[in-house]
Amino acid sequence: MSKGPSRIAEFIKKALFLDFVKGLSITLKYNVSRSITLKYPDEEKWVPDRRFRGQHTLNKDENGRELCVACELCVKVCPTKCITVIPMEDDTGRGIADRVAKVWKVELARCMFCGYCEDACPTRAVRLGRDYELACLDLSCTTREKDELLKPQSIPDTIQGGFVVRSSFERTPEGIRVVPDLRMQKKRNI
Amino acid sequence: MPDLATLLEILIIVVKVSVISGILFSLPLPLTWIERKVAGHIQVRLGPWRVGPHGVLQPFADMVKLLIKEDIVPERADKFLFKLAPLLSMIPAFLVFVAIPFGEKFAIPFVGKEITLYLSDMNVGILYILAIGGLGIYGMILGGWASNSKYSLLGGLRSSAQMISYEVSMSFAAIGVVMLTNSLNLLEMVRSQSGSFLDWNIFYLPVGPVWFVIFIIAALAEINRIPFDLPEDEGTLAAGFHTEYSGMRFSFFMLAEYVAMVTVSVLTVIMFFGGWNPPLDISIFHLVPPIFWFLGKVILFIYFFMWLRFTLPRYRYDQLMTIGWKVLIPLSLVNILVTGLMII
Amino acid sequence: MSGPDVATFFSPGDFLAILPEMVIAGMACVILMVDLVVPRTKRWVVPALSVLSVAAAAWFSWNLAGSGVSAFSGMFVLDGYAAFFKLIFYIVAVFAVFVSIRYIKTEEIDLGEYYVLMLFSLSGMMIMASGSDLLTIYLGLELASLPVYALVGFLQKSRKSNEAAMKYVILGAFSSAILLYGISLIYGLTGTTQLAAISAALETGAVSGPLFTLAVIMLVAGFGFKVAGFPFHMWAPDAYEGAPTPITAFMAAGPKAAAFAVIMRVFLEGLFPAYDNWQMAIAAVAVGSMVVGNITAIMQTSIKRMLAFSSVGHAGYALLGLVAGSEEGIASVMFYLLVYAFMNLGIFGIIIMMRRDSQSGDQISHYAGLAKSNRLTALAMLVFLFSLAGIPPTAGFVAKFYVFMALIHKGMIGLAVVAALMSAVAAYYYIRIVMLMYMREPEKEFLLASSRGILCVLIIALAAVVALGVYPLTYKPRPARRSAVGQERNEMERWYP
Amino acid sequence: MEKLFFLMFAAVAIASGLAVVTARNPVHSALALIVCLIQVAALFVLLRSPFLAAVQIFIYVGAVMVLFLFVVLILDMRKAVLQAFPPVKKRFVVGVILVLMAQILAFVFVTPMGLSPAGGWEPTVESIGRMLFTKYLFPFEVVSVILLAALVAAIVIAKERR
Secondary structure (H helix, E strand, O other), X not given: OOHXXXXXXXXXXXXXXXXXXXXXXXXXXXXXXXXXOOOOOOOEEEEOOOOOOOOEEEOEOOOOOEOOOOOOHHHHHOOXXXXXXXXXXXXXXXXXXXXXXXXXXXXOOOOOOOOHHHHHOOOOOEEEOOOOOOOOOOHHHHEEOHHHHHOOOOOXXXXXXXXXXXXXXXXXXXXXXXXXXXXXXXXXXX | OOOXXXXXXXXXHHHHHHHHHHHHHHOHHHXXXXXXXXXXXXXXXXXXXXXXXXXXXXXXXXXXXXXXXXXXXXXXXXXHHHHHHHHHHHHHHHHHHHOOOOOOXXXXXXXXXXXXXXXXXXXXXXXXXXXXXXXXXXXXXXXXXXXXXXXXXXXXXXXXXXXXXXXHHHHHHHHHHHHHHOOOOHXXXXXXXXXXXXXXXXXXXOHHHHHHHHHHHHHHHHOOOOOOOHXXXXXXXXXXXXXXXXXXXXXXXHHHHHHHHHHHHHHHXXXXXXXXXXXXXXXXXXXXXXXXXXXXXXXXXXXXXXXXXXXXXXXXXXXXXXXXXXXXXXXXXXXXXXXXXXXX | OOOOOHHHOOOHHHHHHOHHHHHHHHHHHHHHHXXXXXXXXXXXXXXXXXXXXXXXXXXXXXXHOOOOEEEOOOOEEEOHHHHHHHHHHHHHHHHHHHHHHHHHHHOOOOOHHXXXXXXXXXXXXXXXXXXXXXXXXXXXXXXXXXXXXXXXXXXXXOHHHHHHHHHHHHHHHHHHHXXXXXXXXXXXXXXXXXXXXXXXXXHOOOOOOHHHHHHHHHHHHXXXXXXXXXXXXXXXXXXHHHOOHHHHHHHXXXXXXXXXXXXXXXXXXXXXXXXXXXXXXXXXXHHHHHXXXXXXXXXXXXXXXXXXXXXXXXXXXXXXXXXXXXXXHHXXXXXXXXXXXXXXXXXXXXXXXXXXXXXXXXXXXXXXXXXXXOHHHXXXXXXXXXXXXXXXXXXXXXXXXXXXXXXXXXOOXXXXXXXHHHHHHHHHHHHHHHHHHHHOOOOOOOOOOOOHHHHHHHHHHHHHHHHHHHOOOOOXXXXXXXXXXXXXXXXXXXXXX | OHHHHHHHHHHHHHHHHHHHHHOOOHHHHHHHHHHHHHHHHHHHHHOOOHHHHHHHHHHHHXXXXXXXHHHHHHHOOHHHHHHHOOHHHHHHHHHXXXXXXXXXXXXXXXXXXXXXXXXXXXXXXXXHHHHHHOOOHHHHHHHHHHXXXXXXXXXXXXXXXX
């Protein structure tokens, strides 16, 4: 009893292409639904959350002194050995202690953004920031020196993140860049 | 010296030919764009976006890329056939349009001269289309063979086997329509379907829809579109018969494929959906020129094929053969019988 | 939608006329299906059904014989001539089935399709014999030969069989093409494919010239292939040797006789007004066949090859009757073919009996000393060989005698002399086997694969060969009428059977 | 005009027919045969039989030759063919063919083509169908029996036994 009618039902289903119709209706629904693709970099850009692990940044304290004490713990803990730190004596008040980094260099091509350096850092000097447009045309830009890392990143820490902003795509003689307009924020379901 | 009227006739034919071939040559430009857009949106993506507004200039960029690409002929290839194959694939696809009508007549404004919207009113039209359309396969077989590459050869073999298997049921479907409309002539076919949409062959119950399904499946297999694009199955055969082709020669194959898709859409509309007849026999609908009804339906079908392409997975090769020989052909035979009985 | 009324083209009576053919072709389909359901233990059903259907067809033919009906707007005739040839075909088919039953078990090719293909071929031969339109004749020819191509290659495991089938198919297709060219030229020249109409067109004398000669040459070549006449006989030895022996027997007697039926109808009914055009060509083929067939046969060591060449020679003799072009000639050829069918099936029956287990019986040397152990078999073989050689009082002698008489009555004494000389040559290799059988000591014990079927065939064939040799069918020659075309056929009807 | 076309098609047909025989590569031969068949189809058009032309292309070019190529490609006969036919005699063969062809052509031109075979009916699809089922019913049915027999024969030959 169980087999007969179900087989007939199966046949009718096949003959009327019901499965096809089902599949087609699903794809049609998607066809008319909104696309989830961002129009990045032309019009939209994704602002990551704070927990995002992008390019490194070196923090300063509220007095503008470097937090890094060149303890080299980040160098030790780095699994890819991409960080180079050379300490030096400096009591001019550049850092919070009299030991500062003469060189603080990260090779982004080798870094895997695991965030161990963050954890290891006793002074919370090194943080993985929110810049993620790291592509470049030659190898020189794969290493970031201390000077660059000390500059604040394009998205200030005050912004929560996790939304899409309107952006513009700019071609300059130095290269291309995507300038986000942080005022126009919108949530997006992904 | 022929008189003026003859010259004018010849001129009209020349113009018509050049218009049609011009349209056909430029057809892949919008079609590739549309196809990629449809693909994108069905996959909840955007599709081409960056070249021009909404990426409309993308096909032109592609064209430029194809034109300036290096033309590679493999060292051990059969050079002559390798170069001939893309043309063999393309020319029949164009020749088919000699017999395809786009409408009845069209009066040129201000001049008062009527011109017909077809090149040739062949009394064996459908047969001609099936016959010539079938020739395109040689481009694939010979191209696949001449490339001297395993993938290409397998692609060529697959396409020939596929074509032989499905040509039969496609012809049966054509025969079915011929039985329904009582003519091999495409114009007659359309004329016999005039009236409301209930007069269309697709609604000739119960056989019409069956013929339609048979025709669509067979046609999909004939023009190598998903779900039957085994000859260029990138999962197993690199790019199938055109693996070794690059540049313009490759684009000829693409051109042929798109033209074939248009042909099938046009044929479907003519054979099953009343050609340029409006869906309802009311005066408002007759205000719209018939050619627009025709083009509208054709575009719907082109969309349908694209829609199918991004919905269905590819069939396995043995499934393809099973569908062809064990389902479609017996079904066509039974359906011919039923059609015959209905006509009597 | 107006057109000629269907009734002008055929009537229900026309379907009655092709009833025997319909029975055979229809039964072939039935047997094809029966074969699927018959259990392995009851395989005898298939050959039995085949024989029954041939018998049924024969019964219908007997009732229809001589009605002289022309059916399907002159494409098919039922005259005495056709009936006589159909009789030959029925005999050949039944005999072939009988001798096959045990053989195909030995060779492990016991498939129902074997008989089905034979029946299809038979229906083709029947259509050939009755065809009175080049179109029907050609189609009958194809229907008769296509199944035989497959039957020749039926021994899948044997390379020889496959090769033979291959050669036969290719050369057969080639000859069909030549024949078709000839037919299309005739159609182009006369505007018709109906033999009577062709003859009428030729009568007017409007059709002549080199193109017509070309057409005739092509027809001769095309038919020459089918009867395996020189120089179109190349396929015959290989095909005869490679084929399963019952099929060799069938081929040598059935389709060949059908081809003769067609040749005589085409040349004597359709192209008779152009007698002078084709007479020399046919005569050349005939003489060539006799000379080459008989002389090459001497050198053979395989008995099947030898019989193949001998059949080429016999085709030459039979063609001589056509060369004579008289009613007497026609009658002699018909008689010749009937006799040839009997003696051929008889001798192949014995060859089939020699095939058992590992014993092949294909070589002439295998027959050494047969008479010591199997006296009766050897005696039968002796009679058949004497008949093939044309030694009285066997039927073979009478058949040859009639052909020679027909030639002499037409004043073609030269041809008759050549034919007689070649008979003497032929006697050498036939009698050599007799000598082997009676004079040599056997090399090893003979195990004959006899069966009721083969014995039956042998007895009937033996009886026929002797009886026809002692009491030949006779006919009374009348002055030939060369003028009226239709009359030629009527004359034939009056005499045979 | 028509004669010109005839000569053109006929010449190409003959040339491609020759190419079928002389081409050493079976694929090239097949291609030449396709060309030849298309030319013949064109001749049918000249003879006012578009139906036959379409059928010729449909069946011979579209189906038979595709199957043919399929088999040729699978068999990879290139080496086998080159071994079987040493290329030395090619010129001789071509010569013989040319002579024979010239003879036939001469015959064709010398002999007056007599009675017109066309019985005054239009070679349309309808009339062809009507003819097939009235005047030529018997041959038509015989053809179906032939096809059945050929089918049985082919299956028997090709089938793996046991």
